Amino acid sequence: MEIPVFTVDAFTDVPFRGNPAAVCPLMHDLNEDLYQKIAAEMNLSETVYITRIDPSDNFTTGSRFRLRWFTPTTEVNLCGHATLASAAVLFQCENNINPTVVFETKSGDLLVTQQEGGYVMDFPLNPPTQQNPEEFRDIVQAAVGNHPVQDVCLSFTTKKLLIRLADTCDRSVLTDLKVNFAALQSSESSxxxxxxxxxxxxxxxxxxxxxxxxxxxxxxFGIPEDPVTGSAHTVLGSYWSSKLGKMKMLAYQCSRRGGQLDLEVRDDGRINICGQAVIVLKGTIKL
Known part of the structure; x- marks a missing residue:
């Protein structure tokens, strides 16, 4: 068996920045354990599989596909950068003729529209709920140490905890944080x-x-630090839209690779996440 695979840097317009994802367009479904084994072999934060829903479709003319995302250790319910990467493969490599493709996923239908300069993803919005910081004292301490914290919020849908540093902290404080990943993981086991x-x-x-x-x-989930995270911005977009009183925002994720996201919170409880993507590798997995 031969499976095509692409490495795509998402949320960037230059190679070796943004967040890399492995994308595998599949003509047929695989055995369940094979999805995870390939993801472990690729060893990126996400490996995503595109499969046809209608067997008569192909990747050039079809407009609706199924997506599944895997980290090196487990399947996940939502991944933004790998969705963006999948759209880039369809539009740039498979020459898909449709202006918009729809992905059926565990998080519902996700639409991605090609536009000049990038792709717009139609994602669910996941508002976080404010929490008592004392209930998350260990994880806060492991993450930010003694830096002042302004808010602690939890998105119950995504199980993402949001820690907002005080406004006295600038970007350099965030960038310079040295997070102990083992301590962070052991600080929360519930x-x-x-x-x-x-x-x-x-x-x-x-x-x-x-x-x-x-x-x-x-x-x-086996990801110490993710370079640029679309799913996290379904939480961040909701939080900062409320705090800033803005529907349109420009965000930057300050990982070593770094990446920029254009966000638009919509009145219908969803969020548009816009970014660019670069294909950096095309190969074949031989089994």
Whole structure:
């Protein structure tokens, strides 16, 4: 068996930045354990599989496909950068003729529209709920140490905990954080948290002017730090839209690779996440 595979850097317009995902367009479903084995072999934060829903479709003319996302250790319910990467493969490599493709996923139908300069993803919005910081004292301490914290919120849908640093902290504080991944993972074992967002308000004198910055960690899913995380911005977009009173925002994730996201919170309880993507590798998995 031969399976095509692409490595795509998402949320960037240059190679070796943003967040890499492995994308496998499949003509046929695989054995269940094979999905996970390939993801472990690729060893990226996500490996995504595109499969046809209608057997008469192909990747050039079809407009509706199924997506499944796997980390090196487990299947996940939502992944933004790998969805963006999948659309890039369909549009750039398979020359898909449709302006919009629809992906059937565990998080419902996700639409991705090709536009000049990038792709717009139609994603669910996942508002977080404010929490008592004392209930998450261990994870907060493991994540940010003694830096002042302004808010602690939890998205129950995604199991992502959001820690907002105080406004006295700037981007450099966030970027310079040295998170002990083993300590972070051991600080939370109840299962209520599967991902950690650390965020800080943007600076008015930055260029470009980002509304907020973030970093994202998920050692519980085998991802110590994720470079650029679309699913985290379904939580961040809701949080910062409320705090800033803005529907449209420009966000930057401050990982070592880094990536920029254009966000638009919609009145229908969804969010548009816009980004670019670069194909950096095309190969074949031989089994």
């Amino acid at each position: 299962g209520r948290v599967k991902g950690l967002i650390i965020t800080v308000k943007g600076s008015a004198d930055s260029s470009p002017q980002h509304d907020f910055y973030s970093r994202y960690f998920s050692p519980w």
